[in-house]
Amino acid sequence: MELKKIVIDAMGGDDAPKAMVEGAVWALNTCEDIYLILTGDEPKINEILKGKTYDKNRMEIIHTTEVITNDESPVLAIRRKKDASLVRALYLVKDKKAEALVSAGSTGAVLAGGTLVIGRMKGIERPALGSLIPNEKGMTLLIDCGANVDSKPHFLHQFAKMGSIYYENILDIKHPKVALVNNGSEDKKGNALVKDTFPLLKNDTTLNFIGNMEARDIPTGEAHVIVCDGFVGNVILKLTEGLAASLLGMVKESIMSTTVSKIGGLLIKKSMKSMKKRLDYTEYGGAPLLGLEALVVKAHGSSNAKAFKNAILQCKTFIDHKVNDKIKQQLL
Amino acid sequence: MELKKIVIDAMGGDDAPKAMVEGAVWALNTCEDIYLILTGDEPKINEILKGKTYDKNRMEIIHTTEVITNDESPVLAIRRKKDASLVRALYLVKDKKAEALVSAGSTGAVLAGGTLVIGRMKGIERPALGSLIPNEKGMTLLIDCGANVDSKPHFLHQFAKMGSIYYENILDIKHPKVALVNNGSEDKKGNALVKDTFPLLKNDTTLNFIGNMEARDIPTGEAHVIVCDGFVGNVILKLTEGLAASLLGMVKESIMSTTVSKIGGLLIKKSMKSMKKRLDYTEYGGAPLLGLEALVVKAHGSSNAKAFKNAILQCKTFIDHKVNDKIKQQLL
Incomplete structure (x- = not known):
């Protein structure tokens, strides 16, 4: 059995390296055919591993001395901090020592590092960050949710294609429905970017394009893949998080307001x-960063062990289904 | 006592003219110093008025024979349907027969008609649609929420100023906090539009600008006025509506799932x-359309009588506080 090699930036994220190391152990115990390389502070990682049961032959630690924070310039940090856990992890993928990377570190650094070190897939204009958000029926892949805040129509067209292939393979839905975020559902609606993107999606017979979608309808789950530029996608992703927390908080507050309702x-x-x-x-x-020579998964900054375990398994499914090969075939 | 004259498009909206007429009666009975002009199908309006108690000296009906629907081109409809309830209403304001207008009709037609017939205030580049959305502490004014899907930095700067004056006068909060929607809270973040807008807001000492705001923080109510281009604002407004409905639906579904939880x-x-x-x-x-020579309020398409009553009273407050005069002073 050939092991899938996945590298983990053990120092990125609010609860690093604890959540990452525990997530890695959990993933190893869940799945037999993965091999994990952790980059980070070896003594700290070993301290967390102490007493844990897992297959030691399938885990490797590479000691690093630097960490990239959220406050520094992503591009400069990638270039200068050569011994940062994220940078070492990126080079392991670039040098084919691993097939995928997971990091819960600075989003900017993960995006910049993915492009600068691993590199864009040939034919891809811009890599895009996808994000799975829950809807009434299942999951929606929102792409791009922050990598390209100024986009062009043919970028969005590629986002739609990559998102569609990702969704089909990772969520196992044939011909996922693709929609374009717009300020109205009519064909002619939109700002300049969206108006010019519409015909590209409409005329692409490889896509199951269902048309424009108002933001109101995103939570219904009518579309599997939602395409937009990175600025709008970031607004959708973060507003969804913020509103869910806010509304559930209001429900809780109402419930706590009287003895009967308690x-x-x-x-x-x-x-x-x-x-x-x-x-x-x-x-x-x-969140998968799609369009690079290898998969990079940006885990939530506040990821716990379970989130990390799931991000690692997501990489395994990506590799198993040869998603990048499929993207290459579709785009060349 | 001088009566404030407000004109009502009685034929726009899902439940027209019933909701509009009942809302008008309600407003008349709530507030003594308003005079209402209803444009629409007179026999239908009279049918609804039959048996209702209100001050008949403060209501006037102007019979019209046409209605603008959501399906037609807004600009063409405004130009061609001279006897549409909305068009007649717009001309009443233009001809100074009324000081404000409320319509629940086609958003596109209300926006186009406001600019084409009533006209922009001198010095205003683009009128903007504001919308009040509930937050954890009170209300947020979101501006622009759909009038300008392709904006420029100085448009957004004017939206911020108009929104701030509106909020201060209608919601009675001195120096309301203004924030710019962005994909990060740091000063240098953003797409090209937002990056160029930031210094305009930052350097304007008439504004209480608190900086960039991620969409996640909009529901907290940390800012009173949220500035963005019309495409992004439309996404925020509609996603807020859609998610609230979706989440409360999920809560309800959970509650109905077992006898104990019922x-x-x-x-x-x-x-x-x-x-x-x-x-x-x-x-x-x-939603107030700000930046015109007179106030136009776009009521929700599914407005009921209460929503319409409140929209009418909103016009009265706007007139009482001379909001347009204040906007003119600030912008000249």
């Missing part, structure tokens, strides 16, 4: 659990 | 009411 709250607690699980980002791994 | 649901019902009221758009009137 009792009611206890009675609905169990039923609410499955809903909370559906809204929990840790269930869904991380 | 009982719990009954116990929390009363406490949830005040939350629902806060999220109910009918409480907040309509």
